[in-house]
Amino acid sequence: MFAAAADTVYFGVFLTLLSYYIGNIIKKKFKSAIFNPLLVSVILILVYILATHTSYEAYNNGAKYISYFMTPATVCFAIPLHQQMKKLKENKAAILMAIIAGALSSMTSVLVIAVLFGLTHEQYVTLLPKSITSAFGFGVVEELGGISSITVPVIILTGAVGNIFGPYLCRIFRIKNRMSVGLAYGSASHALGTSKALEIGELEGAMSSLSVVISGLFTVFTASFFAAIY
Amino acid sequence: MKYLKQFIIIFGATFLGEIVHKVLPFPIPASIYGLLILLALLESKVVAFEEVKDVGEFLLDIMGITFVPATVGIITAFDQLRDFLIPILLVLFVVTFIVFGITGRFSQFLFERRHK
Numbered sequence: 001m002f003a004a005a006a007d008t009v010y011f012g013v014f015l016t017l018l019s020y021y022i023g024n025i026i027k028k029k030f031k032s033a034i035f036n037p038l039l040v041s042v043i044l045i046l047v048y049i050l051a052t053h054t055s056y057e058a059y060n061n062g063a064k065y066i067s068y069f070m071t072p073a074t075v076c077f078a079i080p081l082h083q084q085m086k087k088l089k090e091n092k093a094a095i096l097m098a099i100i101a102g103a104l105s106s107m108t109s110v111l112v113i114a115v116l117f118g119l120t121h122e123q124y125v126t127l128l129p130k131s132i133t134s135a136f137g138f139g140v141v142e143e144l145g146g147i148s149s150i151t152v153p154v155i156i157l158t159g160a161v162g163n164i165f166g167p168y169l170c171r172i173f174r175i176k177n178r179m180s181v182g183l184a185y186g187s188a189s190h191a192l193g194t195s196k197a198l199e200i201g202e203l204e205g206a207m208s209s210l211s212v213v214i215s216g217l218f219t220v221f222t223a224s225f226f227a228a229i230y
Numbered sequence: 231m232k233y234l235k236q237f238i239i240i241f242g243a244t245f246l247g248e249i250v251h252k253v254l255p256f257p258i259p260a261s262i263y264g265l266l267i268l269l270a271l272l273e274s275k276v277v278a279f280e281e282v283k284d285v286g287e288f289l290l291d292i293m294g295i296t297f298v299p300a301t302v303g304i305i306t307a308f309d310q311l312r313d314f315l316i317p318i319l320l321v322l323f324v325v326t327f328i329v330f331g332i333t334g335r336f337s338q339f340l341f342e343r344r345h346k
Contacts, residue, residue: 020298042301091341099333175335177338
């Protein structure tokens, strides 16, 4: 039965939608951010795949059509940006400086960890683009010769971590300015952080969207410099 | 047919973004070009906000689901993952917290200074 299911195209689509839906129900029931629908969904699918000896290829044969919506969804970040364009223009210098500081702190921290743990160059560049959205990160890691099958999940899990811990981090770091909240979400946890920022408010969402674009661009053009250091 | 028109605009911008990505030599993904194209359309009032609102909200709402299949792909890299699991966990948690704190605090400092 499991083999017959894995042989269909809609199996991967259905399993993804159902597991995410279950994740949503669990999140509502326990009212805790720790039960992130994305994480719950991934764990449920992994358990299913391992328990039924289904291959990732069989799952992704259908699930890839869900990934296909990632690009148009990212394109839609233009909408909150457009809605908040006035605020963005008023504060452009401060916004730009903060996003660049965020991107530099991300790559510098990865460099420090690589030195401390004596990572190989391949492992180091695999982790280097971890804060930028996966379309950017995939390009960077391919160019620098890292392991993209690790980079992409690390990027997405970074997004989930920012999404889950963001509210606590705002409290700990006393980030109260609405624009700063958005910049922090977008710089630390790219598109997935932005989906959380959009839940908080449109201004937060717009700042977070802008961070995804700027920190992605900045990282693309400076990652090779960081790769040359270690 | 309002949804059809909205899908055409958003997927049109995505499609154009992909073409630009293929033509230009920069390492910028198609989604970012598409985003800039849609933003230019909205800013120049060629496309009104209402003409992308519903489908845009839908796509932004399902954003999280679109990342699930690629994350499940971690299963194909388990062996290489085990070699540096601790640094990966530090990168996932500690680095994310650092970037969040630095960006948030630094921008807040800049905004407050400006408005004094």
